[in-house]
Amino acid sequence: MFDMPVIDHCEDPSLKGDGVAHEGVVAALLGLPCVTHSYSAPARPERERAMMLDFLEPIWAEFAAEAPRVSGAWARATPPGTRVSAIYLRIEGGAEADRLIGAATVRAARVEFHGTGEIDGVVRMRAAAAIAVPAGRQIELAPQGLHLMLFGLTAPLRAGEQLPLTLRFERGGEREVSVQVRDATTGDEHAQLR
Numbered sequence: 001m002f003d004m005p006v007i008d009h010c011e012d013p014s015l016k017g018d019g020v021a022h023e024g025v026v027a028a029l030l031g032l033p034c035v036t037h038s039y040s041a042p043a044r045p046e047r048e049r050a051m052m053l054d055f056l057e058p059i060w061a062e063f064a065a066e067a068p069r070v071s072g073a074w075a076r077a078t079p080p081g082t083r084v085s086a087i088y089l090r091i092e093g094g095a096e097a098d099r100l101i102g103a104a105t106v107r108a109a110r111v112e113f114h115g116t117g118e119i120d121g122v123v124r125m126r127a128a129a130a131i132a133v134p135a136g137r138q139i140e141l142a143p144q145g146l147h148l149m150l151f152g153l154t155a156p157l158r159a160g161e162q163l164p165l166t167l168r169f170e171r172g173g174e175r176e177v178s179v180q181v182r183d184a185t186t187g188d189e190h191a192q193l194r
Helices: 022-030 045-066 189-193
Strands: 002-009 035-041 069-076 083-093 098-104 106-117 123-127 131-132 138-141 146-154 160-171 173-182
Touching: 022 131, 069 160, 083 106, 083 173, 138 160
Parallel strands: 069 173
Antiparallel strands: 002 035, 069 083, 083 138, 083 146, 098 131, 098 160, 106 123, 106 146, 160 173
């Protein structure tokens, strides 16, 4: 037996307490004026977890719909001994402008944002601190443009495998992405810059 806060009274009678701990959290999330008290009640973690998930699912779905969406992530297969590669993908902006501020994968020591452009007739890459994601617009990270650079590959990337990638957005939080590794082809700007 232990003490836990529960709803004793609130304006919405459907949220009237029945002795499970999630109700105090629900009241706080909804901003309902509630009086809490403590009492001893048996623990029912499975029921509490299920009720909280039922409550949070539509909130999460709405948040996810407003956050940036990522699709079409791919990288080229790399030959043995290669320690760098690049990832390309599309980002569809959500309801509000956001910024891609971080990326990581277990397959590389670090991931950086890079842009490719011509300066004085020479193709060069420049690192960027973040990538702006305008609201409701699609941006393409593609060869000869913005892309994610992988440094310190732990092993060569093989065609057909899926590379795990975590993207961190300033407002939209983290997104787990599966990157498809494709056969190596010509025309990769990184082959020209090594």
